[in-house]
Amino acid sequence: VICVTKHDDYDATGRWDVTYQEKSKEPATVTYDGVFVANSRNQQIYRPKLEGLENFGGRIFDSQSFKQAEGFENRRILI
Structure with missing residues (x-):
């Protein structure tokens, strides 16, 4: 990523x-x-604190805990 800027219609959208x-x-x-x-x-x-997070069925961790890609093979998205 080079930069993130407000779009021309940011105020409206x-x-x-x-x-x-x-x-x-x-x-x-x-x-x-x-x-x-x-x-x-x-x-x-x-x-x-995110509303509904307790209902999420997947794994929850932060970037500091992500050390290796093991367990995420063949996945396309990791948020």
Whole structure:
């Protein structure tokens, strides 16, 4: 990801532009309804209270706990 900026119609729609570049390709920009940023890999873990999270049937962990891809083979999305 190169940058994240408010889309031209942000005030009306809340949309964001995400500009990125893949290896050996030209930069591209995609517009999304929302953007979720997760960082603080070297900070104290903060997990916000999300309504309904207790009903989620999958695994819940943070980026500091993710050390290896074992157990996530053949998965396309990891949030």
